[in-house]
Amino acid sequence: MKNVSAGETVTLAGFTVLLVRKKVRRVTIAVLPPYGEVRVTAPYGVSITEIERIVSGKRAWLESKIASFSADPGKERTYGEGEYALLWGRRVPILPRVGAPGVLLTLEGRILSARADDPKKRAAVLEAFYRKEVQTETEKLLPFITAMTGLSPTSITVRKMARRWGTCYHREGTVHLSLSLAEYPPECLSYVLLHELLHLRYPDHGSGFHAALDRFMPENRAVAAELNRMRRLSYGAWADPPENDPPKNE
Ligand SMILES: [Zn+2]
Structure with missing residues (x-):
């Protein structure tokens, strides 16, 4: 699952931050393109209080940096040039x-x-393009997931869905996937497809469901978290060009 960042999402000094613990000498802060995500890399031994103090000291810089990635709320998406x-x-x-x-x-x-x-x-x-992309990728993934789980739906439909990534009607054996999945890293589609197929056997999110999910995709929690994190970040991703300055640090 190469696109999944290791680390945990935490709130520090009012900022949503991806905190990565590593064998490094000091705490570094970066605001990353394309979405203006804040990533803090910290040595294992440094306390959360100390990290928060460092983040807090960078408040003005962080605010202006994050704003440079955000969509102008007064601007409407045109799907046109410059977006x-x-x-x-x-x-x-x-x-x-x-x-x-x-x-x-x-x-x-x-x-x-x-x-x-x-x-x-x-x-x-x-949207039509996204629908086709999700259909094509699903057709490639499905034989592997079916071979692995023994589960096969009667049909899969890709469509615009307002509030869900996917649904499964287990009695009918049908699965619906959101065309928006084409916006996110490919493992997000693998995860949603596996999740919905497992509902053919486990209709709810009980322990049997989670045990199967963990067995077939041990990193499922990280992928689900990544999908939700990217969804939040993607709202303004159509608008401003990313700045190419190298990540700055503390
Ligand atoms: Zn579910």
Whole structure:
């Protein structure tokens, strides 16, 4: 699960921080692109109180740095030039079409041409693309998960879902996945797919369900945490370009 950061998310001096303990000499603080995540790396022996004191001393710098990554709340997403789209945990720029109306979404070398001038239509183009991405990746993953678990759904539908990553109707054997999963690291889709398939055998989140989840994906908790963390960070990820200055430290 390469995209999963080790460490724990904690609140220090009012900041949400990913705290990583490592064999290092001193505490370092970085605000990372593309989402303005705050990461604090600290030696094993340093107390949380001391780390909080250091973070607190960097308050002004942290606030301005985080703000440089955040979306302008007064700005509406247009899915147009100068914005970004997320794809499998990466942020890719949206470019203008040359000599024609509309925009190009250059997603990982694939070009998605949205001729429409209307932001709603461009959003629909992106959603259709995400749906297809999730379908394609699910088709690749499913044989492995089925071989591993012995579970196979009667159908999988990828669609726009407002509040969930996936659902399973265990009586019918059907699974629905959110097309938004294409925005997050690939292991997030693996996790959600495994999670929903396990509901075919364990309808609730009881101990049997969790034991199976731990057996088939020991890192499931870290992946679920990563998905929720990225969801929070992704709200403004379409707007401002990341600054490329090297991570600064304490
Ligand atoms: Zn569930």
